[in-house]
Amino acid sequence: MLLCENIALKKKEWISIFTMAELSLQDRFRIKELELNSLLEITQAINNNLPEDSLYRIYNFILRANLAISKLALYVLDEEWNCKVNYGTKADFLKLAIDPYYLTINGICGADKQSGSTFNEFDTVIPVMHKENVLALAFIGALEDQKDTSVWEEENTNFVQALSNIIIVAIENKKLARKQLQQEALRKEIEIASDVQQFLFPESLPYDCKLKIEASYLPHDRVGGDYYDYIPINRNQFLICIADVSGKGIPAAILMSNFQASLRTMIRQTPNLSEIVSALNYQVLESAKGEKFITCFAGIYDHNLKTLVYINSGHNPPLLIDKEHGVRQLNHGSTVLGAFDPLPFINEGFVDNLDDFLLFCYTDGLTETENEQDEEFGTERLHAYFDKHAGKDIRGIHKDILMSLDDFKGSNAYKDDITILSCRIGS
Numbered sequence: 001m002l003l004c005e006n007i008a009l010k011k012k013e014w015i016s017i018f019t020m021a022e023l024s025l026q027d028r029f030r031i032k033e034l035e036l037n038s039l040l041e042i043t044q045a046i047n048n049n050l051p052e053d054s055l056y057r058i059y060n061f062i063l064r065a066n067l068a069i070s071k072l073a074l075y076v077l078d079e080e081w082n083c084k085v086n087y088g089t090k091a092d093f094l095k096l097a098i099d100p101y102y103l104t105i106n107g108i109c110g111a112d113k114q115s116g117s118t119f120n121e122f123d124t125v126i127p128v129m130h131k132e133n134v135l136a137l138a139f140i141g142a143l144e145d146q147k148d149t150s151v152w153e154e155e156n157t158n159f160v161q162a163l164s165n166i167i168i169v170a171i172e173n174k175k176l177a178r179k180q181l182q183q184e185a186l187r188k189e190i191e192i193a194s195d196v197q198q199f200l201f202p203e204s205l206p207y208d209c210k211l212k213i214e215a216s217y218l219p220h221d222r223v224g225g226d227y228y229d230y231i232p233i234n235r236n237q238f239l240i241c242i243a244d245v246s247g248k249g250i251p252a253a254i255l256m257s258n259f260q261a262s263l264r265t266m267i268r269q270t271p272n273l274s275e276i277v278s279a280l281n282y283q284v285l286e287s288a289k290g291e292k293f294i295t296c297f298a299g300i301y302d303h304n305l306k307t308l309v310y311i312n313s314g315h316n317p318p319l320l321i322d323k324e325h326g327v328r329q330l331n332h333g334s335t336v337l338g339a340f341d342p343l344p345f346i347n348e349g350f351v352d353n354l355d356d357f358l359l360f361c362y363t364d365g366l367t368e369t370e371n372e373q374d375e376e377f378g379t380e381r382l383h384a385y386f387d388k389h390a391g392k393d394i395r396g397i398h399k400d401i402l403m404s405l406d407d408f409k410g411s412n413a414y415k416d417d418i419t420i421l422s423c424r425i426g427s
Contacts, residue, residue: 052171059167060085063140069156071122071141076168077134078175088141091118102137108157111139126161128168136168200260202230210303211425213240214394216402218365218418225252226363226419227260231267236304239267242361242421243296244315251292258287259294273300273311274346277334281313284338293338297330297361301354301425308359310349313337316364319382321390322357327383356426358390360397365416372410381408394422 050058056074063069064087071088075081081098099119101112106129111122119139128136140160205213215228225245232238243259245252262283266276277298284294297318299310312318312333320328332349360382369377381404389397398420405418 052174055167055171056084059163060087062163063160064088069140069142069160071139073119073122073139074136074164075139076136076171090121093118093139098137102139103134105137106132106134108161124157126157126164128161128164130169130172135172136164138164200227200229200257205230211238212394212423214398214420214422216398216418216420218402218414220248220365220414220417225256226365226417227256228361228419228421229260229263231264233267233271233300237271237300237302239298239300240359240361240421240423241296241298242315242318242363242419243294244363244365244417244419245294246292248417255284255287255292255294259284259296263298271300273298273309273348277311277313277337277346278343281334281337281343282341285341288338290338293336295336295364297333299330299359301423303425306353306355308349308351308354310351311346312349316362316367316379318359318361319386320351320357320359321386322354324353327386327390354425357424358386358394359423360386361421361423363417363419365414365418366401366405366420368416369405369409369414369418370412371408372412377405377408394424397422 059074060072063072072085073083073089073093074085075093075098076084081103083093083096083098086093096118099115099117101115101117102119102125105125105127108124108126111120111125113120122139122141124140126138126140127134128138138160140156142156201215201217205215207213213230217226217228219226225248227241227243227245229241230238231241241263243256245256245259259280262280263276266279270276277296280294280296284292294313295315296313297310297315298313299308299318301308308320310330310332312330314334314336317329317331320330330349330351332347334343334346337343362382367377367379367382371377382401385401385404389400392400401420402418
């Protein structure tokens with residue numbers, strides 16, 4: 001309130017000054033003194049960290065106290081241009097979009113009186129700039145009975161420009177501080193989500209003469225949407241799984257964490273894959289409300305029976321390689337999880353007589369990686385590789401494929417997460 005009372009007192013002093021056609025040296029000194037006091041007061045308000053609305057109100061009060069400024073419209077660029085302060089005008093500029101004509105100015109200029117624009121009721125336009133960027137535009141008009149416009153411009157324009165700069169820079173700093181806080185909060189959220197996602201993956205994978213499993217994970221960003229798992233069921237059986245959620249970021253990580261928890265809970269309750277997949281589908285639909293879905297491949301191998309039971313739920317078909325059949329794709333299953341309830345169909349795949357084989361699983365980030373000619377890596381290159389190198393150690397296989405993929409894409413960036421999961425039984 002003290003600032004407003006001071007301005008009200010100054011108003012009376014300025015009336016006598018600006019109703020004169022000519023200003024004496026003493027009058028000019030008094031004006032400068034009042035302007036300086038106003039600038040000091042607005043600086044104090046900024047130092048007191050008043051909110052933006054309060055700063056705009058103070059700006060309004062200070063300029064209204066200067067009777068030589070009878071009209072004002074202050075437009076500020078946030079996400080778009082908006083009028084923040086307006087008084088003395090025929091039109092309500094708080095509701096009007098800015099005239100595009102003025103968005104290209106880079107210095108103080110007169111209003112365009114010939115355009116027929118609503119803005120031609122102003123006399124002068126004062127930009128507030130940071131380097132080459134216009135942050136705000138102050139449209140001002142003099143008293144209608146002002147006789148000496150050159151005196152008006154000399155005694156007021158510089159003050160309005162200085163005051164506008166102080167206010168806008170202070171408000172820009174507030175915006176920057178808010179943005180930094182938001183970015184820091186987002187950074188922490190991403191860090192937490194990234195940690196959560198890492199916890200989804202198994203801490204260790206078996207790699208011995210009986211069973212070898214290897215995984216490679218290349219996230220496109222800090223938080224991806226891919227998931228893989230190895231879950232021992234008993235001494236003879238284990239489950240292997242790879243999945244990909246639509247979308248990326250924190251929501252994808254949260255959905256995948258729910259998926260992992262549900263899968264691990266279900267596999268301890270039943271070894272029936274159809275029941276597990278049905279329950280996972282329901283869980284995904286409940287969690288994502290149909291806005292996201294998950295593709296998934298899950299298979300259970302039995303060492304004693306030498307069988308693999310699997311369900312492919314809309315995922316890229318894994319490659320099963322053995323000496324008798326060569327390279328096969330595992331396609332049997334269902335549609336994606338989280339799109340329908342219940343699933344329209346579930347078909348379990350079954351492969352027997354498996355005692356020496358390689359199972360190669362991957363997400364679509366691998367085959368959909370593009371080179372500089374917009375050609376996808378595709379599945380044909382994988383088939384061609386395994387036709388020649390299926391007997392190679394799976395760690396070497398992963399190294400070969402990832403190196404080949406990196407050479408293939410050239411200068412292109414990876415556009416998606418890439419996950420490879422291999423399982424070898426036998427030699």
